[in-house]
Amino acid sequence: MKAILGFVVAKLRGAWRQLTSMRTALVLLFLLAVASIPGSILPQQGVNPEKINEYFVKHPDLAPVIDKLGGFDVFRSPWFAAIYLLLFTSLIGCILPRTRDHARALLRRxxxxxxxxxxxxxxxxxxxxxxxxxxxxxxxxxxxxxxxxxxxxxxxxxxxxFLKETGNLVFHTALIGVLIGVALGSMQGWHANRLLVQGPEQAFCTTPQQFDEYVPGTGVNPSDLPKYCLELTGFQASYLDSGQAESFGATVAVTGERTETAEFSVNHPLRLGDANVYLLGHGYAVVLRYTDTNGRSQTAVVPFLPTDQQTLTSEGVATFPDANADPTTGKPDRTKQVAFSGLYVPTAPESGMVTRSIFPEERNQRLVLTFYQGDLGIDQGVPSSVYRLNQKQVANGKLKQIGDGKSLEVNGSWTLDDGSKLEFLGTRPFVTVSLRHDPGEPVVLVSILLVLAGLMLSLGGxxxxxxxxxxxxxxxxxxxxxxxxxxxxxxxxxxxxxxxxxxxxxxxxxxxxxxxxxxxx
CATH class of the missing domain: 3.30.310 (TATA-Binding Protein)
Known part of the structure; x- marks a missing residue:
């Protein structure tokens, strides 16, 4: 028994020495950098959730495998956390004995x-x-x-x-500071995304229920969020002749803990207390008015998501689940629900079919739509995208395409075969914003500065x-x-x-x- 225990202790000591060697720390640091690559290449849950949906559509076989491996949420995956913790342990194991030896060398004559x-x-x-x-x-x-x-x-x-070894210790200690800052941001920080359309009725407040996506840290409660409401009041964009965006910025009305009108852009976020609001993207929301067979009109402001960032060619779907309700009881008929799916192009070509925009600015607007009627499948309790039709309903025949499509200009209308009418009233700009609070940012910033200072001392000493x-x-x-x-x-x-x-x-x-x-x- 004693021999077995001694063997186990010897193996554990050997493993600990191997883990706390500088070579292992460098290997783990390299692995952490390599493990971060998928987080830069693949769309991530906390940044571009709509891109993840597009990836599933384009790669239906590969996307589920990547999702199971944590590829769409790399920095919260178990394997990334394992490398992170091993590196943290290895660096501490390297630094402590070296700090002790360096202190002895400084005190020794x-x-x-x-x-x-x-x-x-x-x-x-x-x-x-x-x-x-x-x-x-x-x-x-x-x-x-x-x-x-x-x-x-x-x-x-x-x-x-002695500054050479001091620089080495500062460098490696600062790396631990970076890891601590990232961990602090993960536990005490939060981030949320929201698509915000211009208009007072489209405003939102900073509550989890009104975010499109909300990812809190393990130690964050909803009561910790800043108390603000934001309304998009304007959006300005300028483009080069090639169609490349030269600049764009948003203007918002802020109410809550303070009231003001503020402007922010891609590289200049809006400060809301301890949180920052970042401008991620923009596009156009289509304004449609549908009058059903009973003469009842409904107006919808529908964001069409860009499929081509260069020209802002956009796709979307407008649903009217309460259309054609029983005029006496007001109860909707699920077999007569209405949806319009199609393409919006801010600048259509002068001739030919309208399949894509030729410029991102609105110069020759066209809205190409297809009419669907039937059960939209929104009352089944199954989550579905508001930007696409439920293809399962289309496949099983419960939601059918009626007639051919139609190309509409602004203020144009479309009278359907059943006597109902659709009007294209225009567009409004929308922006996608990311709200983030990261208390670890100052720690990371100071640690990065110390990393550079330690590196210079190490190389120069x-x-x-x-x-x-x-x-x-x-x-x-x-x-x-x-x-x-x-x-x-x-x-x-x-x-x-x-x-x-x-x-x-x-x-x-x-x-x-x-x-x-x-x-x-």
């Missing part, structure tokens, strides 16, 4: 000069009339220790370059030592011998040593006899 300074890589002999105090003062900037020996000689041990031996002579001068030793790779040490010799103002005694450097520590 510089060792005395070796007997034979001629065996050092750099060596010089000379005479001086200066005393030990003057020479120690000339070595300003070096950590010096002066020692007197029984034979009358005096040695000065000088050391420099060079550990080296210089020893001076002062031996009195009969002529009233002192025989002085200097040796230098770089503790790390330092091509410029010879020039620095020469500068130290010049600073001490020595009178040379001639050529030195240099012994080979071996076994000197």
């Amino acid at each position: 510089v060792p005395d000069a070796p007997k034979r300074l001629t065996r050092l890589p750099e060596h010089h002999r000379g005479r001086t009339e200066r005393g030990a105090k003057e020479l120690a003062a000339a070595l300003r900037g070096w950590r010096t220790v002066t020692r007197e020996h029984p034979d009358g000689t005096v040695t000065i041990a000088a050391e420099k370059g 060079k550990r080296r030592r210089v020893w001076v031996r002062l031996t009195p002579s009969d002529d009233g001068t002192n025989l002085l011998e200097i040796g230098g030793l770089p503790r790390s790779e330092y091509p410029g040490f010879a020039a620095e040593f020469a500068a130290v010799v010049a600073k001490l103002d020595l009178k040379e005694m001639g050529d030195d006899t240099r012994e080979p450097v071996d076994a000197l520590r």
